């Protein structure tokens with residue numbers, strides 16, 4: 196069986212749904228292929244997002260997929276001191292805690308209303324080539340093989356992406372550039388649900404523990420551990436169990452869901468396009484290297500890729516040199532921040548508990564809402580001159 200489309204999007208997560216929608220908005224004939232049988236499940240996510248980018252992708256905040264709203268983040272040192280950061284300054288994971296399955300479905304519905312076709316339980320198994328150029332992909336759908344010819348293929352197949360590799364784009368990751376994760380959704384817990392909490396230090400070597408509240412007594416409590424520091428199978432889960440067991444307010448909780456997964460924490464990769472192919476979202480390795488948050492960046496790249504795909508169809512040119520416009524646009528928008536956060540991550544992963552304790556207690560004296568980053572830095576320098584370089588690194592300067 197063979198099908199023909201203008202654009203084939205592989206993977207219907209936030210990146211793929213957004214790419215499909217923006218391409219279909221211009222009248223392009225778009226197929227969105229998803230290997231899972233349901234969009235959005237199982238959820239492998241802390242479900243924290245910031246607020247201000249949603250209008251960029253034309254999504255109104257909606258009670259249908261927002262579980263809870265938080266005022267900001269609290270960053271904890273190993274000895275329990277912490278500082279608060281207002282939601283506006285707190286990065287990609289603070290503002291709303293969402294029902295990720297419903298959010299992904301809302302994005303998929305938008306793509307379908309724009310005219311994209313969706314096939315679930317449909318896996319891409321390889322790319323089709325003609326004269327060395329990608330001309331589509333081979334799909335496996337409900338036990339049948341289907342060749343889909345397309346002028347443009349968008350690889351939106353997430354952290355475990357194969358589309359990049361099939362297209363000859365280098366997306367491989369070193370163990371130090373991956374966080375291995377484990378998460379429980381706990382109910383019947385207590386705490387200040389006005390903040391998303393991040394716990395740094397040896398509880399989570401090279402990563403952090405998060406508590407993202409979904410309501411007054413329910414939260415996603417997870418851990419990310421740098422893969423290069425994992426010594427044995429199940430270590431991330433054991434570290435998380437240990438963390439929870441030491442906190443009465445969490446240890447009385449009941450597990451209603453548990454998931455494992457991974458995200459990349461690498462510097463931006465060199466190339467995300469080739470003739471006829473664009474990579475978006477986790478497949479393009481654009482998760483935030485400090486937090487692992489990637490929903491926002493996935494949607495931003497999805498939008499750009501969908502728009503550039505439409506332009507390429509209009510111009511009748513899907514060559515790598517035309518698609519380089521996509522590469523330029525997303526790098527102008529995000530690359531500097533991704534690099535800066537990667538450098539911060541490189542620094543943070545070297546700190547001992549003692550260093551975290553000192554730095555966080557120094558920062559916690561200042562009110563982030565009232566002071567600029569520069570003022571905080573000057574104030575800390577005055578009190579602890581020897582910490583200047585470390586505080587600069589933490590503040591991403």
Ligand SMILES: Cc1cc2nc3c(=O)[nH]c(=O)nc-3n(C[C@H](O)[C@H](O)[C@H](O)COP(=O)(O)OP(=O)(O)OC[C@H]3O[C@@H](n4cnc5c(N)ncnc54)[C@H](O)[C@@H]3O)c2cc1C
Nearest residue numbers: 206208209210230240241242243319353456476477489490
């Ligand atoms: C434990 C954990 C917690 C996280 N917490 C947060 C958080 O709180 N906030 C945040 O912003 N980010 C978080 N992230 C990261 C976030 O989940 C990702 O950045 C985001 O999902 C990226 O979207 P995407 O569309 O690129 O990829 P995905 O959401 O992974 O979507 C990829 C889709 O492609 C499909 N697919 C894969 N291969 C194929 C194939 N061959 N054929 C067809 N379909 C295929 C998959 O089934 C999937 O549906 C977390 C990640 C993990 C692992």
